[in-house]
Amino acid sequence: MINAKRFQDDFCAIAQFGVLDNGGVTRLALTPPDYEARNYLIRSMQNAGLSVRIDSFGNIRGRRAAENQQLPAVMIGSHLDTVPQGGHYDGVIGVLAGLEIIRHLNDENISTKHPVELINFCCEESSRFGVATLGSKGLTGQLTCNMMQSIRDHQGISFYQALQQGGCAPDNHAQDILRPQDIKSFFELHIEQGPVLEHQKIDLGIVTAIAAPTRFRVKIIGQNDHSGTTPMALRHDALVAAAELILAVRNIACDSSPDSVATVGEIHNRPNAMNVIPGEVQLSVDIRDIDLERKRIMTDNFKAQIAIIQQTHQCQIESMLLCDDQPITLNTGLRDHLKDIARQHSWSYHCMPSGAGHDAMHLAKLAPTALVFIPSRNGISHNIAESSSLENIVRGIELLSEAVKQVAQAV
Template sequence: MNDLEITRLESTLEEINKIGASENKGITRLAYTKEHWKANEYFIRKCKEEGMSVRMDPCGNIIARREGREPHLPVVACGSHLDTVQEGGKYDGTLGVVAGLEIIRSLNKKGITTRNPIEIISFACEESARFGVSTIGSKAMAGKISHESLEKLKDKDGISFREALAGVGLDLEGIGAAHRSRNEFKVFFELHIEQGPLLENSSVQVGLATGIAAPTRLEVTIRGKASHSGTTPMNMRKDALIGAAEIITGLEKAALAEQGHGTVATAGVCHVHPGAMNVVPDFVSLKLEIRGTVIQSRQAVLDRLFKLIYELEEQRGLEIATNILSDEDPVILDKHVLSYVSSRCDNLGITYQNMMSGAGHDAMNMAQLCPVGLIFIPSKDGLSHHKDEYSSIEQIAIGVSLLEHVMVQYADTDIEIIGANADTKNVI
């Protein structure tokens, strides 16, 4: 990319990130809020300025299309998302959308046409920050989410998913029409910040994802007996919080035993009742996550956890219940796309490493529709979902340049596509 293009790309990122910016320099564009929709409107306007046709599907996904010389051919697509977490960063998701726009600008400036049409997709509700479910837009596009499950969703203010859709002029009843068929796509790419420290630590310019980890999420409730903290002897207590603490540390030990497979576990939510300094807690609820790319390893952590829970019930006289909230399959990405992108890196002199993605992305749902490539650029200090999230414009430019090269090649040549979908079943 020349200096003019880098300046234009940087300016677009700055403009879109004025939307939802706080005094703390964080960005908040929760899904289907006015801030999210203002960002959508900005993106739509810029795409139309480049001569693209733009439509919004019933889930709120924005599809911007640059026609090809043979419009009937399946599209070469890229994209990500414009919604954010609360007080998030400037690059998570936004980079992948703006990158697509910049590629179209570049092609227009050079007068390049392509055989296949090109689409940029800005997916709705990628973040789970509002409704507790992630990648809703791409799940709807891939036909992986039901009307019934969406009907149950509410945000922290009690606003239902249905009401949120209605607030931006969409109707939950039509959500099924967001589903697209496999024959519409040739390939999909997502450019994203790594959200971790590996690329920066290894001084590599890009990461090429071989697969995407998926979580098992569960709620654990521990019931003990409330009593006076000063008059109840230690050996006569049924302390729900002590039980919760042992579950949390036990979860860590179980994940450490599986770290060779890259499996991780987190206790992210803990609520204690009654929450008084002078009362032994009688109730605790935990929300836990076990995430990995190897199903057997993830299950091993869960098995160790259940064994520990049984032992705690016996030893401490607690009542412990578990509820699996979600159990998603990891995705192994298309090896032929990976091989081709690797070869382009070699040709362009871009250093790269193959890596698994620990975070979920819209790409994992698109892998149900077509072969997918997921490209990472380094994140400073591995930070993401944070106001200090940062990737340099030089790092961004390398990622966008690589994305442009591979998209143009896929859109203008008969690169062989072997296999319609990613492998979602894993063996050790």
């Protein structure tokens, strides 16, 4: 059995790092609160007997010894970083689930044929650098030094510099890229971040496919002018162009399919003054689908809209592609395995796609991968009101624990 009290103690400890007066948390990747959480995790991993190291991408990897150290590892992982004003469950429960599964193996003196490894992925949230899942991208060979140098936060600090400041050596990253022969399978437990499970009163979500984002940073360049003296027909109003683009982005997804979504979540208006026609707007565009072809069509439509709006509003629009990830179908064998375990315990489950991207989508390119959801209270996430019941969390950990034990061939 999983030790719920021990899980809860760790959960409460991690929740203090970056906690806000309103009860939420801001723990952006590789900032002081993130380092506090990471250091807490490292100590906990060491106390659980894991050999711990931090790789060139800032991922924390803790490995439990096995009967045969040469065999590929069964890996469990998620992330400790959060969005600004975020909640305490996204990512954290997946990391602590892995820790608890390993402690459970220790408690029961269970040895496994394959090593079991816990990973805290660096920089999963895109909030700081505008690109999500950087640690798992790096680990799976999708980042170069040039890319790490060009990915920057709002202060101009690159991911590469942030890693160096944290004592990592991104120049040596080639040696840390995971090969297919290093990993037997990957497991991630995560909150659903949507309303489906709670609404249908279902215990567990077994994820079939993960939608992947295509993201752009868009700069609209108009012209600052006096808001009183410039006739409407002679304006180059970047904010009006932005408003039209935002509506176009929404319509592109609405016209695509029920599984398609598109969002402008960030906007910066300059000079942002009452009496000045906006001369420059920067915004983010996030397009997602579980179907690659549909996503490609939405992206093409988005580019076509840029061309039209540029003309209509006499503004220049530049779009920079930040990422174009592939939707991933998860391994059916592992899914069936999880369903069997759930049935044995009479836990209800629902097979469902994930609209959110997760580190699991990158690991799935290398090894059979399973992603399990637990219900999110009111479907809320990336919000201080994000919550899941301890009962649901523990059930999710139990499910993963049994699957990990079997896949790692406990003896």
